[in-house]
Amino acid sequence: MKHDEPPPVISPAEEASPPCQVACPLHTDVRGYVAAIARGDFEEGYAIAREPNPLIYVCSHVCAHPCEEECRRNQVDEPVSIAALKRFVAERHDLSLGHGPSKPAVEPKNQRVAIIGAGPAGLTAAYDLARMGYPVTIFEALPEPGGMLRVGLPKYRLPREIIDIDIKGILEAGVELKTNVRIGQDLTISELKAQGYEAIFIGIGAQQSRTLRIEGMDLDGVLLGVDFLRDVNQGKPVKLGKKVLVIGGGNVAVDVARSAVRVGNLGDEREVHMICLECREEMPAHEWEIIEAQREGIVLHPSLGPNRILGRDGKVVGLETIVCESVFDSEGRFNPSFVCNTESVIEGDTVILAIGQASDLSFIHPEDGIELTPRRTIKVDPDTLATTAPGIFAGGEVISGPGSVVGSMALGRRAAISIDAYLRGENLAKLRFAEPQKLGELPQKTVEKIKPLIREPMPLLPLEERAFNYREVELGYTPAMAMRAAHRCLTCGGGAYVDTGKCAACLTCVRVCPYDVPVIKDGAAFIDPTQCQACGVCASECPAKAITMKLYSEDQLYQEIEALFATAPASNPEPFIVGFCCLYCAYAGDEWAESVRAQLPPNVRTLDVFCTSRIDIQHLLRAFELGADGVFVAGCVGEECRHTDKAVNRIQGKVQFVKEVLNQVGLGGDRLALYNIPSAEWGTVPRIAQEMAERVRTLGTNPL
Template sequence: MIEAILFTLGLGGICGVALSVASKVFYVYEDPRIAKVEGLLAGANCGGCGYAGCSSAAVAVVNGEAPPNVCILVGPENVSAIAAIMGSEAGTAEPLKSYNNCQGGHRATDRFVYQGLNQCSAVSALYGGKRDCQIGCLGFGDCVNACKFDALCIGPNGYPIVDKDKCVGCGACERVCPKSIIEVRTMSQRLLHLNTEDDALAPCQQTCPAEIDIPRYVTQIREGEYDSAVDTIRERNPLLLACGRVCPHPCEEYCRRSIEDEESVSINQLKRFAADMEMNSGKRLPISKAPDTGRRVAVVGGGPAGLSCAYFLRRVGHNVTIFEAMPKLGGMLRYGIPEYRLPKAVLDWEIEGILNLGIDHHTNVKMGLDFDLGSLVGGGFDAIFMGVGAWKDYKLKIPGENLTGCFTGINFLSAIGNQEKVDIGKRAAVIGGGNTAIDCVRTLIRMGVEKVYLVYRRTRKEMPANDVEIVAAEHEGVEFVFLAAPNKVIEDESNSVAGLEYLKMELGEPDASGRRRPVPVEGSETVLDVDTIITAIGQSPDTAFRTPGTRMEELNLTRWDTIDVNPDTCQSNVPYIFAAGDGATGPALVVDAIGGGRRAARGIDLFLKGKPVTAQNRALLSQRHIPESIFTCVPGVGQSKRKPMPELPVQERIHSFIEADLVLAEPDALEEAGRCLNCCRLCYDPDKQSNAA
């Protein structure tokens, strides 16, 4: 009996020693954070996160292979708790949603007959697919089969349709799509995405400086989904009311409808139609925002670039404060564009909607005078955006241009926009051929000036102003004096303007801009009988903000006095300073400034998150065109006339500053939207007009 007990004890001791040794030799350490993280996950083991279960997801989080918000079912509180366990920040914790970027489907032509497996992966392996379009949807529904939440289906036109209410953003569809047509993204990722060479883009969208998805919003208008159209536009452009009135719509120059038909789709009028529908509805559409990040950004300048940058930064969760030198926000939209083109009440309504996102602002404060870079950095701002515009007018540098009765274009328009009293005479000459010059002559007409000349050193063909504005000025009685170069201002006995002497010109060889250079004709001096002269020949930024002896003095400028930035990220040589708009590019279109503000917001967002401030991994399109998308003919398009823009009769509009250009009526807007061919890179609908009838 004793022997048995001793044997058992000995055997137990041997086993204990063996187990002790084994535990040392075969010891597997499990990070205690894994259990803590798993305890905060949903415990559903649904696989929606892309991992086998919650345990696998927790291991991925601890190993740095998945973010704290990997679980599609938990709320922000648990995400923040997981982030705290990992010693990191939760980030925006935005929900992921699936998006289909192809609306071509069956429209794309086939290169060959495919008789293999009915799977996207299979057909993609054979020369990239059977269709001519190399990036478009293959239509066999691998993504639909992969979705465990019944959030996808192949629509009647042969491309997947996403049910956003059912989509949980698990990414299963994205992982199986061989063409990257299905993408799972957060709202912030979509807002800050820049066009790339391999995106599914129509020529008009490739041309738009704001990169608006034009075919999508025009289709939404055609289908009566006006709110959705506004949301689509606002995903790229927060100033749709203003742009719908003042944008020269470069997108329309590349509209495929105009290749075979007489005129392009009236894209900009449709944008204004949708925007005005919201404004006149008596309610504002809700604008979603990401959760606060706690980061602060100072936006210097409340013009279109600054407002755009502030809007996108706020939507992705950053706190923004705008500092504006003028009495009100708006920049050139308010002080450089006359009331008859952009009513101040409309601009106020649009800016109010942007500020309602929770953006602070201060007006009548000028950088370098009321505050400086040091006060912004010391005040806790993590990054600074410079949207200072180009407010300094060029001078003619001719004798007499400082006499009483002489103005510069922006100063003149700013004074009018600020409702200041401006003393003008009865006969005026405006010098220049751009939009500012046209705005000046049309403003003078409305102020009751008896005779208004526009003096330009080239011909009408070379005028950079919008053609529709030139035509309107002609109708309103402006007299154009072409091939005329101002030589000096004639002075009267009271040191005031008594006339403008100019030299007649003739066109020589083309200059660097491609336009023929004007050459003076000797002995051709001619005098215009005027008592008011406005010079509108261009602007440059005012660089007074570069206070000597400060870090701001280190900010690199170009030879044109614009802020030198990386064009893809808008970052300057001072890492936390970004810039866009006229202050970085020189005078350009409003829509250019808006696009620049969004691009800068993307760069700032990367900087604030501690990521490399670089362009996207894929090659940026940067307003270039995808060669295969530029057609020379578009077979099968039925003829359809463009709806003319309604406008006030000349005799009604020239006696006041009431808005001259009106909005399309709803039936006309629907018919005009029906002219859109719903293009992408290669495919289009041959005749949408018949479908819309």
């Protein structure tokens, strides 16, 4: 997150970030890690995804992934499965390599910071501050850290060992954790100050279920959602009947309902119902959560308000409901209106309320100087998250109300930046946070030129295996699935950029672009990042070398070629073959670059490119110059190219040109071959490599 002063001047489009990155409260470089996965660089993908996110393992399971909602592929077909890809890299990551980036070399600081609450906000703030060099201590009321992650989220969504992985990484960054310390009870804020903490961050979350003032709340069998989840998650005994009525339509309500299905392992003997004010379409829970709940047999009763809880002998026997015709009034305020004489009864022996949460702010004393809002949240400066008490900051659900994990993390991060500024004596009033600018929507003419690609389905635990246990439902991608999923990324904003000083306005880019993006503006090429699909054909064709790809540039490919020769086997009798393989179409089925490379003999090396359109004549020449005995390019056949047939035609011309140069040089053009592989034959790279080796053997070794 940037905190510049004055706010940075962001030029339109050129500096705009991909919508996924902007949508992510942590502004994760989604495009970057998806591209790394697309190349099979899974560890690189992990590193990019982890960089801003100390709770990457947690997020890889439960992130609400607003990124996918903003994904511009929605305009074409369905979003890139970003969440599943994050989980893929996290699961695949070798933790022996460490959790995240090594600690930056910063001057250790001596101002101590106290963090109240080890939830997503507190953990993030603590992690960031520790990396800035501050001694940080987290005070957690419960025996284990994690906050609502541990006691709120059901295990079938978030296995507890997942939380432990991230916590371990955070603690390794130098954060001190004190559990079983409830601020307000074991220690007051004043005492914290007295102990020498110069800044305090309050991140206690919203862990109190809101209740209803209706008849029957005192009946046996009425439970509060947060308490229910906490007890279930902590393994405490829960008294649950056989017909459970969950009131609420949000994500917590769904968690409650789906957990209720699992408690006691009763199978079909227990019915679970959800009753909510909102109509089905307006239910606030994520759609995919609702669908999974229904698959598990949970019965939905939308558009119903709880009128009273019916009891007999002090025990719940049902819920009287009334039809709700609207939840919000014309001014958008929560003000449900009910239809008279529509009362009906849903029988049940347990009622669980999951209609919202609030924070328990009883630990704040007037002398602390921390003002509250009428909504019973802590009042903060929306930019700096400073409370009305100097040195005390707050973030997470305690200021926002119930929200997402990643949203709370972002607030924790913002607080950390403010705390740092505060401790360095900066004027907080001047601290302003600039949100990144979002790349605009795809114009319709571009949408029409983008080929739809099927979203890689996520393998799920079979239904019959899920309802009665806490096993995770989503099973995760295989490497090949992950690469296919990542290939769908449009690489928004990662495409071509023009050095107008070099541009000769030759119109080549204008002519070769399969998406008709470049135009000549003010005497030089202008490639609108909103439209660019990052095929790279313009960059590889530009005679002035004025165009560079932002993500995986031409220079990077040169470096990869050089690197490949740096590790070439010395004095190998076999011909040394270099293959340029299109990531989109050279591999198939359950293979990916790494698995293919493993099949290749040491004398054959491949380089993966995002479409052969990215290869330019100098790349091919360079490989020969460095001593390749043979070079092949493996791409698709024209009409199957991801970027229309223009791209393939271009590589044909380039290969032809280089062959001619090789003839003139005296090496012989036959050392270079282009393979246009029809999709039915994708995955034939090893065979091509073999064939190429045979061919080159008859030509002899490259004398260079």
